[in-house]
Amino acid sequence: MVRSSAKNGLWAVAAFLSVSIALFAVSLFTQMTIGDFKDVSDGLQSLAIVIATLLGGGWALFQFFSLRALEKAKLDLERAKRNLIERGVLVIDLVCESFEFDGSYFLHVRVLLRNLGSGLDVVDWSKASMFATRFEKVDGTKLTNTGEILLGWRSPSRSLREMRLLPEFSTSDSFLIAIPNVGVYYVEFAVPASLASSSGTIEAVTKEGAQMQPDDVVVWRADTFVAVPQSRPNSALHPTR
Incomplete structure (x- = not known):
């Protein structure tokens, strides 16, 4: 019974905090003008472009170095095969x-x-x-x-x-x-x-x-x-x- 009461109390606190945050967000957005919305939208768009650029550049670098390592491994393997094949016994x-x-x-x-x-x-x-x-x-x-x-x-x-x-x-x-x-x-x-x-x-x-x-x-x-x-x-x- 005590455990159930504590659990219900935690749920109540969480619900109260969620409602409070939602009300604060609503009040904030209701006070923003159209210009404020445009500035926030432009900022989010710029941030998204920067993140996409970083991710794309990082992936390109990863692919580049991976391909170089793969090509080097292939060349080493071919060289070893050639040395083995061309050797007399x-x-x-x-x-x-x-x-x-x-x-x-x-x-x-x-x-x-x-x-x-x-x-x-x-x-x-x-x-x-x-x-x-x-x-x-x-x-x-x-x-x-x-x-x-x-x-x-x-x-x-x-x-x-x-x-x-x-x-x-x-x-x-x-x-x-x-x-x-x-x-x-x-x-x-x-x-x-x-x-x-x-x-x-x-x-x-x-x-x-x-x-x-x-x-x-x-x-x-x-x-x-x-x-x-x-x-x-x-x-x-x-x-x-």
């Missing part, structure tokens, strides 16, 4: 086969290169390298590198040959390594990457926060282990850099 396959001749062992390594990317890649055979090193067991379980580096021999006719690998194109080359002792050998092949592949790798590494030195070289490489003598040819597929 080399896959290197090493096929190793050992053989014996006149009491000595030799290791024939055939290098197969395939460009699986969508862009051109350049291979400079004059800077390609191949080496092998022997491993042996110590104490029955531990492996140690003997430190002996055996370089691979290749035909001099290809030593100065620069080859451009188109997408889906493949090529091959052969290396011969003289093996002084039987055992397990680690074989590695490396060739410098093209400028496009190198710049892409350097850019990705830089974005990750790593630092590259001016004399750092980006290379395509592949490696494998092979036993000499071996019972059958060994191959290793490495699309690595």
Whole structure:
């Protein structure tokens, strides 16, 4: 009962205030002349024009900067797609086969290169390298590198040959390594990457926060282990850099 009475009292106060405001407005407008009405109307019209102008200008600026941001995002996306599409991806396959001749062992390594990317890649055979090193067991379980580096021999006719690998194109080359002792050998092949592949790798590494030195070289490489003598040819597929 007390709550209902308080609520009714609030409604009464609100009604009284509304009626009072309405009566004040009526009395004010009844005292205004036609000139006063015209001045008020002109002022409201000017205010409406200013507000509309501000809103329209703000919307135009918002649209302008939004379109600029959208165009920049599109350009960045197209640039990233173009860099990805035009980059070569080399896959290197090493096929190793050992053989014996006149009491000595030799290791024939055939290098197969395939460009699986969508862009051109350049291979400079004059800077390609191949080496092998022997491993042996110590104490029955531990492996140690003997430190002996055996370089691979290749035909001099290809030593100065620069080859451009188109997408889906493949090529091959052969290396011969003289093996002084039987055992397990680690074989590695490396060739410098093209400028496009190198710049892409350097850019990705830089974005990750790593630092590259001016004399750092980006290379395509592949490696494998092979036993000499071996019972059958060994191959290793490495699309690595």
